[in-house]
Amino acid sequence: MTDTATPYIAGKRTPQQSAEDLRARIPGWGADLDPADRPSSPREQPGIETGAHWDFPERQPEKWPRERSVEHAMLPPVFGTSTPPAGVSGAIRKYAYKYSEGRAAHWLLLIAADRVDAWEHHLKSLATLRPDNPVTETGVLSEFSAHGVRSRFGQKRADLGHQWMDPVIVGAPWVLAAGGVVAAFRALRRHRRV
Template identity: 60%
Template structure:
């Protein structure tokens, strides 16, 4: 099975849990389960296996959570791990349980690294990303973009100051780097004249 049966710590007995947690074990009695008639033996489901046959892995090893004894029978292949972001994600899967915040934070970091790489690749392509039209900023014209953000009771007010930095910051940084690179190439060429 994909999940291990090992459970750390002492397991409380059902009566103790029922006394401590209101509603615990509400579905233990089959009569209380709405899907119970379908769980009866002899009803044909069409499944001809206990566990589905294992999907073959192509192109290397797939990420597998530490909670799993083996790779799940079916998995996605559309986005294989690659580059630095792939190494970060692989580290998250190899080192941390899915119940730990570090696992998910590393996956987010891997996503951000992948996103930054895509933005850099876009800058050097024939059709670079356009931060004005593709960010939705122009869609806010005529819809009170400033006053609607300052209304009381908005949940996102705590991080509103950070949004321009995260959206525009990478573009400003890329522009500064390109300017310095261009300057480093042009100034020595002028001095040689």
């Protein structure tokens, strides 16, 4: 399996276009063609062993259908398997790969999937004996114990512009969730009285 269209082969590929065409089309293309301008040049000389014992690396088994960018014909030989897509966030991630990596929709959907994944984990933690603790996990206590408030004045910190939003972004979802629990408890209590 030594297809010249794949980037995962031991040998070098020949460019599809000539150097002159690429230089005319892409500003700065070929700036490193002179070996004197390339720090890695000695390792690229013929006869130097790379240590690769394969022409094409052995492929990692694909245990479930992996997300793959539409720009690539195949998955790389080795890929991460630590977090398989699951739940609503997994569905959003799979949908994001229907778009090209050059489209904003691809990246915005992946960001949204991360936020949904965080909330899925927060909700799962509520079903355990040790639910998430937003006070300690957000680091809000360190603002008072580690000179957090004092470090904000007289400094040119980048986070001062959005400092006022942080409590809303971090705290509002927890306040809304607590309000939902209280409302559900009251509705349940009213229902039992009837």
